Amino acid sequence: MSDGxxxxxFFACHKPAGSLVIAAEPRLHLWTGEALAAIAIEVGLFGWLMDRTR
Structure with missing residues (x-):
């Protein structure tokens, strides 16, 4: 939104060092581990992510 x-x-972390918790707010999303990988594949980001690791 233009007002900031x-x-x-979205908070995205592949492999957190410990437990990550966010407030129970419907507009906040925490994606980690397998859920993050599944979302990346679902939206077609697998190739993009692989290019970044090379």
């Missing part, structure tokens, strides 16, 4: 606010905010 947001509709949704």
């Amino acid at each position: 606010s947001y509709d949704r905010f």
